[in-house]
Amino acid sequence: MLMLSKHLPSTRTLQCYLAVAQELNFRRAAELLNMSQPPLSRQIKGLEDMLRVQLIVRDTHRVSLTTAGEAFKEEAYKILLALDLAVAGVKAGLHDDDAAMVRIGLTSVINHSLMPELNALVTDPAFTGGRALERAWSRRLVERVRGGELDLAIVGDIVPPTEDLAVETVGSEPMILVLPASHPAAAKTEVDLAELGATPLFWFSRTDNPAFYDKCERSFRHFGYAAPRRLEPKDFTMLLASVAAGEGVALCPQSMQATSRIGVAYRALPPALARLLSIDVQVVSRAHETRAAVLDKVEAIRTALGAAPSRVTSSARPGLDRLAGPMPDSGR
The missing domain is CATH 3.40.190.10 (Periplasmic binding protein-like II)
Known part of the structure; x- marks a missing residue:
C-alpha cells in the first residue's frame, strides 16, 4: 500500500530528535550531528508542531522527555533501524559487501x-x-x-x-578527581581521598551499575574512605556546576577533563587508587x-x-x- 503524506517527519528530523533524546543535551546533540543548535531546535519544534504533542521539556537546568517523547523515541529508533537495514541489505546484495551492515x-x-x-x-x-x-x-x-x-x-x-x-x-x-577550585586540596596536583574529609561525594545508585558500585565500595573501604554521598546529576555539565558551587566532589574519566568549568579543579588520584578505579x-x-x-x-x-x-x-x-x-x- 503506497503511503504519500506531507505530514510525516523526514529521516533527518528523526535523527535530530533521537540525538537530543539520547544525549538530553542540545549542545552535545548538535555536535553529534555536525550542526549548530538553532537549526536543531527548529527541527525539534517543527516535529512537535507536526505531531501536535510535546516531546521534550527544556529549561535552563535540564532537558527531559515527556511520556509521549519516550514512546516516540522507541518508535523512531525502529523506523530508522528498519530503513538502515533495508539500505544495507540492498548494498550487500549489489556489492556482496556486508561491511556496511x-x-x-x-x-x-x-x-x-x-x-x-x-x-x-x-x-x-x-x-x-x-x-x-x-x-x-x-x-x-x-x-x-x-x-x-x-x-x-x-x-x-x-x-x-x-x-x-x-x-x-x-x-x-x-579516573580522576573533580573538586571545587576553592577546596584546600585543589592546591595539590595529586589528591588522596583522605584529604577530602567529609566533603560529600556525588555518586550513583547501585541499581544503575551494581558491578562498578561494589568494586568502588571495596576500594573505598580499603582506603578508609567513607564520605557522605549525594546522587549525581545525569548531565555532566550539571555535575560540574554542582561541584563548582561547593556541593561536593566527584570522580570522572581522565579524558573528561577537557570539559572546562570555572570553579572546578581536576586532580590526579594516588597511583594505587587510580589503578583500582x-x-x-x-x-x-x-x-x-x-x-x-x-x-x-x-x-x-x-x-x-x-x-x-x-x-x-x-x-x-x-x-x-x-x-x-x-x-x-x-x-x-
Missing part, C-alpha cells in the same frame, strides 16, 4: 577525541563505513547489542558478560557472533588500541574477581 555504538562517557588511537579509528570512514556511530550511555548501547539493534559497541566497562554477550577489554582509562574500555558483541564483517571490526579495534585478544563470555570469565570495572555513569 555492521552497526556500531560508541559510549558518550569517554571523550574519545583525547584518546588518539580510538579517535583515529572511530573517525575513519573506512572503519565506520561513512556512517555516524550511535552515541549513548554504555548501558543503553549494551541493551541495543543484546536486542540486535547494534552489532557491537565500544563502552566503558559496565557489566560482566552474560550468556548472550561477549565482552573484550581493549584498553583502559584512569581505572575504566576498562570494552567491545561488546553477541556471544556467538560469526559474521566476518563484525569480527573484522573487533579486530580493527583491538589492533588500533594495541590490545591482545581477550574475548570473554559468561562461560569463561578470567579476572572478573579483580578490582576493576566501569565508570559510575548511571548506566553509561
Whole structure:
C-alpha cells in the first residue's frame, strides 16, 4: 500500500530528535550531528508542531522527555533501524559487501577525541563505513547489542558478560578527581581521598551499575574512605556546576577533563587508587557472533588500541574477581 503524506517527519528530523533524546543535551546533540543548535531546535519544534504533542521539556537546568517523547523515541529508533537495514541489505546484495551492515555504538562517557588511537579509528570512514556511530550511555548501547539493534559497541566497562554477550577489554582509562577550585586540596596536583574529609561525594545508585558500585565500595573501604554521598546529576555539565558551587566532589574519566568549568579543579588520584578505579574500555558483541564483517571490526579495534585478544563470555570469565570495572555513569 503506497503511503504519500506531507505530514510525516523526514529521516533527518528523526535523527535530530533521537540525538537530543539520547544525549538530553542540545549542545552535545548538535555536535553529534555536525550542526549548530538553532537549526536543531527548529527541527525539534517543527516535529512537535507536526505531531501536535510535546516531546521534550527544556529549561535552563535540564532537558527531559515527556511520556509521549519516550514512546516516540522507541518508535523512531525502529523506523530508522528498519530503513538502515533495508539500505544495507540492498548494498550487500549489489556489492556482496556486508561491511556496511555492521552497526556500531560508541559510549558518550569517554571523550574519545583525547584518546588518539580510538579517535583515529572511530573517525575513519573506512572503519565506520561513512556512517555516524550511535552515541549513548554504555548501558543503553549494551541493551541495543543484546536486542540486535547494534552489532557491537565500544563502552566503558559496565557489566560482566552474560550468556548472550561477549565482552573484550581493549584498553583502559584512569579516573580522576573533580573538586571545587576553592577546596584546600585543589592546591595539590595529586589528591588522596583522605584529604577530602567529609566533603560529600556525588555518586550513583547501585541499581544503575551494581558491578562498578561494589568494586568502588571495596576500594573505598580499603582506603578508609567513607564520605557522605549525594546522587549525581545525569548531565555532566550539571555535575560540574554542582561541584563548582561547593556541593561536593566527584570522580570522572581522565579524558573528561577537557570539559572546562570555572570553579572546578581536576586532580590526579594516588597511583594505587587510580589503578583500582581505572575504566576498562570494552567491545561488546553477541556471544556467538560469526559474521566476518563484525569480527573484522573487533579486530580493527583491538589492533588500533594495541590490545591482545581477550574475548570473554559468561562461560569463561578470567579476572572478573579483580578490582576493576566501569565508570559510575548511571548506566553509561
